[in-house]
Amino acid sequence: MAQKNKLQFIILGLLNQQPLTGYDLTKAFDSEIGEFWQAQHSQIYPQLKRLESQGYITHEITISGEKLEKKLYHITPTGQALVRDWITTGTPELTASKDEFILKLYFVQTNQDPRLPEMLTEQLQLHTEKLAHLKMRLKTVFPTVTAQKVHYGHYLILQHALGREQYYVEWLQQTLAALPTV
Amino acid sequence: MAQKNKLQFIILGLLNQQPLTGYDLTKAFDSEIGEFWQAQHSQIYPQLKRLESQGYITHEITISGEKLEKKLYHITPTGQALVRDWITTGTPELTASKDEFILKLYFVQTNQDPRLPEMLTEQLQLHTEKLAHLKMRLKTVFPTVTAQKVHYGHYLILQHALGREQYYVEWLQQTLAALPTV
DNA sequence: CCATCCATGTAAGGAGTTACATGATTGG
DNA sequence: CCAATCATGTAACTCCTTACATGGATGG
Numbered sequence: 001m002a003q004k005n006k007l008q009f010i011i012l013g014l015l016n017q018q019p020l021t022g023y024d025l026t027k028a029f030d031s032e033i034g035e036f037w038q039a040q041h042s043q044i045y046p047q048l049k050r051l052e053s054q055g056y057i058t059h060e061i062t063i064s065g066e067k068l069e070k071k072l073y074h075i076t077p078t079g080q081a082l083v084r085d086w087i088t089t090g091t092p093e094l095t096a097s098k099d100e101f102i103l104k105l106y107f108v109q110t111n112q113d114p115r116l117p118e119m120l121t122e123q124l125q126l127h128t129e130k131l132a133h134l135k136m137r138l139k140t141v142f143p144t145v146t147a148q149k150v151h152y153g154h155y156l157i158l159q160h161a162l163g164r165e166q167y168y169v170e171w172l173q174q175t176l177a178a179l180p181t182v
Numbered sequence: 183m184a185q186k187n188k189l190q191f192i193i194l195g196l197l198n199q200q201p202l203t204g205y206d207l208t209k210a211f212d213s214e215i216g217e218f219w220q221a222q223h224s225q226i227y228p229q230l231k232r233l234e235s236q237g238y239i240t241h242e243i244t245i246s247g248e249k250l251e252k253k254l255y256h257i258t259p260t261g262q263a264l265v266r267d268w269i270t271t272g273t274p275e276l277t278a279s280k281d282e283f284i285l286k287l288y289f290v291q292t293n294q295d296p297r298l299p300e301m302l303t304e305q306l307q308l309h310t311e312k313l314a315h316l317k318m319r320l321k322t323v324f325p326t327v328t329a330q331k332v333h334y335g336h337y338l339i340l341q342h343a344l345g346r347e348q349y350y351v352e353w354l355q356q357t358l359a360a361l362p363t364v
Numbered sequence: 365c366c367a368t369c370c371a372t373g374t375a376a377g378g379a380g381t382t383a384c385a386t387g388a389t390t391g392g
Numbered sequence: 393c394c395a396a397t398c399a400t401g402t403a404a405c406t407c408c409t410t411a412c413a414t415g416g417a418t419g420g
Contacts, residue, residue, distance in 0.1 A: 003379070003409060006282055013289040023399050033288070036281045043380060045401060068388045070399065087286045088297060090304055094312065097279040099218045100188055102342055104269045106215070106335040107195040115270060122272055130276065153288040160284055160353055167349045171342055185381060185407070205371050225408065227373060250416045252371065 007039055007047055008056075009086040015057055015075040016083050022048055022071065032154060035161040048073060056082055111179055120179075124172040131169050134162040189221055189229055190238075191268040197239060197257040198265050204230055204253065214336060217343040230255060238264055293361055302361075306354040313347040320344055 014020060014028055025048075026041040028034075048071075051057045056079035059071040075083070101123055108116060138158050142148045148155040196202060196210055207230075208223040210216075230253075233239045238261035241253040257265070283305055290298060320340050324330045330337040 005378080007379080010285055013285070016289065017291070021399075022401090033285065034278075036279070036284045036288075038278050038280070038380090040381065041400080042382080042402080064398080065389050068399065083289065087289055087301075091283040091286060091301075092304075092308065093282075094308060095280050095282050096216075096220050097218070097281075098220070098277050099279075100275075100277050101273040102218045102339050103192055103195070103215065104273060106218075106339045107198065107265065107269055108335050109199070111331065111334045119269075119273075122274075126274065126276060149293060152293045153290050156357065157284050157288045163349060163353055164346075167345060171345055175338065187406080189407085203371075204373090220408090222409065223372080224374080224410085246370075247417050250371065
């Protein structure tokens with residue numbers, strides 16, 4: 001029941017690129033991957049155990065410094081097959097998204113509402129900042145066309161996130177501009 | 183714990199426009215509102231009870247036909263105050279979104295991958311259909327500029343959803359076009 | 365008459381968040 | 393030395409989905 005466990009595939013996908021620790025995975029979910037999927041470490045560690053018990057991954061213990069143990073997870077051939085299947089299988093359900101702010105706008109009944117300018121301006125600032133941030137990241141991570149080809153998938157999603165944000169900013173600007181002048 | 187109950191505000195927002203039954207609310211979540219928030223009836227009915235016990239809404243029983251009882255929910259002044267607060271309070275947390283398909287692309291390591299064309303084409307079709315659907319709805323629901331002003335919030339979100347979809351379609355097209363020719 | 369929709373609920377379970385808990389390492 | 397980060401886990405709780413369950417109304 002409930003929705004299908006997609007987190008497992010994403011973890012496997014990440015481990016398919018290189019061995020990682022739970023901590024590394026957690027970081028991935030709030031940097032690269034974070035634009036399109038989120039997960040906390042409290043969700044990741046148990047999932048790793050489950051994947052290991054199912055034979056999709058194994059771990060190797062490495063020592064950092066004097067005695068800090070790290071579990072470096074590796075994907076197994078079975079795990080690799082699972083990732084391939086997941087990617088190859090179609091994705092017919094357009095993942096539904098939520099946006100609290102847009103809904104608030106929905107409940108504003110008229111374009112005369114005095115709260116609109118500040119509401120839109122706040123979001124414009126937030127999204128403009130995020131856009132700037134994404135632009136910078138794209139520039140630093142993929143300075144050359146060659147780099148884009150080497151980490152193709154990473155380039156694609158960063159660039160998609162940027163375009164999405166760009167749209168949001170432009171929409172906010174247009175909506176603000178279209179408000180009746182007081 | 184876990185995230186703040188936003189569903190309650192959305193329900194109150196809807197009831198603030200007009201009295202509705204649980205069934206009506208459920209429908210709203212898979213039509214108008216559905217682009218930006220989703221909820222099933224199994225989540226809505228219990229929430230209505232909670233809101234009523236807290237004094238934010240009341241219900242009135244109406245009879246359809248011979249004996250079918252409907253509960254028509256009305257918002258109370260306290261409920262209205264709560265909606266106002268929710269809307270007026272800033273929305274600094276950009277609701278994180280998920281997109282399974284984009285993640286699959288992330289795991290495709292190179293733009294030479296033979297699976298890419300079909301993957302992108304499938305999504306292009308899905309999103310093109312959705313875009314067409316949204317365009318039609320915008321045209322039928324808001325044929326005139328006057329209609330846009332009367333249901334301003336509704337117009338805003340429909341038009342935002344459309345633009346968002348437009349971007350997605352264009353991005354897919356560009357990404358497809360940029361693939362190396364075989 | 366019968367399929368589709370209207371209408372309302374509950375149960376079970378997985379997904380996801382926040383908080384609790386602990387300890388080592390590194391760099392300034 | 394001390395703050396920030398690395399590193400791993402569990403507990404509690406809410407959110408959300410799927411399934412179970414029931415019955416009336418409507419239109420062709």
